[in-house]
Amino acid sequence: MNGEGGSQRKTIVAIVLAVIAVPLFVYTVWSARGTKAPAPEPGAARLVRQVRRPAAGEARLLQPSLDPTLQLGLLKESESVEYKGTGRNIFAQQQEVAQAGPGGIPAPLDCAFKDKKNPACAPPPPPGPPPIPLKFYGFASERGQPKKVFLSEGENIFIAGEGDIVNRRYRVVQIGPTSVTVQDMLSNNQQTIRLSG
DSSP: OHHHHHHHHHHHHHHHHHHHHHHHHHHHHHHHHHOOOOOOOHHHHHHHHTOOOOOTTOOOOOOOOSOOSOOHHHHHHHHHOOOOOOSOOTTHHHHHHHTSOTTSOOOOOOOSSSOTTSGGGSOOOOOOOOOOOOEEEEEEOOTTSOOEEEEEETTEEEEEETTOEETTTEEEEEEOSSEEEEEETTTTEEEEEEBOO
């Protein structure tokens, strides 16, 4: 019996809550429909009335409006506005200074690939090969043996004779009394290195 009594109580409570909730819901919906949009403040209306009309050719400034509808007339006006600027060319002063002559900057040369005979218009020469980083600091010679030289690159020291290859890149071409001629095998560049003391 307790089980049936408990379920009857729950049913009665649910019916009472539904009876209270339905009128409350209907009242909320009807009151929300009946409300109107708030009227604009008097200060805002005064602001719109004080806007002056733009003169002919003058851009029209848009004032804030409380009307949320799209105003196609204002869009049409904004499309027809053409930017005229102040008439000042920001590059004109530089052109005038460049053409000024003796008091200003000299005019640039017109070297657009047509005046290649003019030495001022010639392209810069290609960069030369990199210098050979070896230093020559002495001889090593014994009787009856070909002359050899001491060469260094950083902390590495090499002993080489004519025709020998140093550091897998440089070939000793000629050994003189105060210098040695070395050829870079990669760039085919020859350089004479003087005896450093």
